[in-house]
Amino acid sequence: MRENFLQQRKGVILVEAMVALSLLIMAMGGLFALNLNTLRANNTTTDQVIATGLASEGIELIKYMIEQNIEDGLDWRNNITSNANRSGCFQIDYRTNHRSGNNPLTGLTVAADWRTPAPNVYRGGNCPSSTASNNPFFDTTRVEGFYQPLVYRDPGAGGNSPGYTYDAAGCVQPNCTVTGFRRMVAITTRGGLQTGCISSPCKMEITSAVEWTAAGGVPKYIILDEVAFDWTVRQCQDGIDNDGVQGIDLADPDCHGNPLDNSESR
Amino acid sequence: MLIFHKSRIRNRRKSGFTIVELLVATSLFIVVVTIASSLIIAATKTQRVILNFAGITQNTSLALEGMAREIRNTSSALVSQSSINDIRFKVYNPDTGNVDVIVYSQGTYNGISYVQRQVNGGSQVFITGDQANVTRLEFYCIDDNWNGTFNPNPPFSPALCNGRPVSKILIFMDVQSVGDARSKKSFQTVVAPRH
Numbered sequence: 001m002r003e004n005f006l007q008q009r010k011g012v013i014l015v016e017a018m019v020a021l022s023l024l025i026m027a028m029g030g031l032f033a034l035n036l037n038t039l040r041a042n043n044t045t046t047d048q049v050i051a052t053g054l055a056s057e058g059i060e061l062i063k064y065m066i067e068q069n070i071e072d073g074l075d076w077r078n079n080i081t082s083n084a085n086r087s088g089c090f091q092i093d094y095r096t097n098h099r100s101g102n103n104p105l106t107g108l109t110v111a112a113d114w115r116t117p118a119p120n121v122y123r124g125g126n127c128p129s130s131t132a133s134n135n136p137f138f139d140t141t142r143v144e145g146f147y148q149p150l151v152y153r154d155p156g157a158g159g160n161s162p163g164y165t166y167d168a169a170g171c172v173q174p175n176c177t178v179t180g181f182r183r184m185v186a187i188t189t190r191g192g193l194q195t196g197c198i199s200s201p202c203k204m205e206i207t208s209a210v211e212w213t214a215a216g217g218v219p220k221y222i223i224l225d226e227v228a229f230d231w232t233v234r235q236c237q238d239g240i241d242n243d244g245v246q247g248i249d250l251a252d253p254d255c256h257g258n259p260l261d262n263s264e265s266r
Numbered sequence: 267m268l269i270f271h272k273s274r275i276r277n278r279r280k281s282g283f284t285i286v287e288l289l290v291a292t293s294l295f296i297v298v299v300t301i302a303s304s305l306i307i308a309a310t311k312t313q314r315v316i317l318n319f320a321g322i323t324q325n326t327s328l329a330l331e332g333m334a335r336e337i338r339n340t341s342s343a344l345v346s347q348s349s350i351n352d353i354r355f356k357v358y359n360p361d362t363g364n365v366d367v368i369v370y371s372q373g374t375y376n377g378i379s380y381v382q383r384q385v386n387g388g389s390q391v392f393i394t395g396d397q398a399n400v401t402r403l404e405f406y407c408i409d410d411n412w413n414g415t416f417n418p419n420p421p422f423s424p425a426l427c428n429g430r431p432v433s434k435i436l437i438f439m440d441v442q443s444v445g446d447a448r449s450k451k452s453f454q455t456v457v458a459p460r461h
């Protein structure tokens with residue numbers, strides 16, 4: 001009896017130990033997986049900060065183009081939207097300078113399917129991936145087929161186009177990486193019925209979106225919106241007698257009492 | 267004799283089982299402890315990496331956001347630099363009615379680099395914490411005559427902001443956690459000061 005008992009007991013100890021061991025490993029494994037997931041989530045958060053910086057860059061670049069146009073006395077939409085009611089999708093980076101002729105519009109590529117937008121699509125106008133939803137990155141496959149990924153060149157390594165640009169020429173590791181970030185800047189122009197709007201359109205909706213793929217193949221995006229207005233100073237409000245006759249601004253009957261009229265001439 | 271014989275057999279068997287049991291128990295214990303401790307070590311390491319990432323994210327987003335907002339509110343002709351690693355500009359302060367001179371630059375303390383902010387020549391205040399080592403902070407003033415080449419040393423290209431109207435300011439910021447170069451993340455944004 002005693003021998004049998006001891007032999008049985010030995011077996012029980014082994015089984016018990018193995019069960020305990022596997023339970024422990026399972027429990028630790030769960031904990032470990034949780035940790036890895038948190039790490040992944042944190043990585044995504046860091047990528048979100050990078051993407052936010054890149055998305056706000058897109059908006060700043062378009063807003064600066066508007067400022068340049070107004071300062072130069074051009075139509076405020078010059079080089080941004082070519083036609084009064086047209087909208088567009090852009091790839092734009094900091095190298096773009098449409099005023100000096102240096103680097104003329106590098107990186108600013110008018111979308112191949114530059115079409116008349118559907119009138120009621122809020123975001124993106126005729127952007128290739130926004131047809132089914134307000135989300136410009138509704139269709140990831142189309143985004144990745146259409147927009148070039150941004151390229152990152154280490155600024156410390158010397159050379160031109162440092163940082164995040166579309167300059168993919170000669171991009172090799174380790175100083176240059178093709179990143180997973182794709183940026184779309186969508187412009188939708190509005191007008192006609194806006195108060196104080198004499199030219200149509202006088203309002204521009206700028207949407208800058210950055211898409212990337214997070215760990216586990218999950219598509220992520222950051223979307224920033226901005227509304228820009230035409231703040232061109234008109235002839236009938238600039239304090240100058242532009243045509244040299246009949247008085248300044250509204251004193252000139254050719255302004256017809258409207259400060260937004262852009263002609264003091266008859 | 268019979269009794270002795272029985273007891274000898276029992277004793278021998280008992281001691282034999284104890285050794286086997288001991289061996290099995292010890293080896294199992296070693297296996298369990300090895301697995302458990304390696305998991306704990308790995309988990310602790312991951313935890314540290316997670317905290318480091320959180321530190322990088324918080325500090326960078328605060329610094330980048332703060333700098334961009336202030337630079338956006340300056341007039342582009344009021345921006346100047348002594349090198350690409352600093353930027354000086356004037357901002358109207360609605361509280362005092364005066365124009366404040368703000369300088370952002372890279373400062374180092376105890377081997378860690380920070381983004382520092384200075385108002386009207388006062389003391390430098392770090393706006394990033396010691397969880398984030400800011401290994402790069404560069405400002406490029408791009409104006410309309412820039413020819414597309416980069417040179418971070420004299421003669422600078424694009425030229426340093428020197429009170430001339432600049433169109434856009436390109437900010438590069440590389441941040442890593444202290445002592446871990448692999449955690450380096452590169453941030454970039456562009457700010458166009460209002461004219």
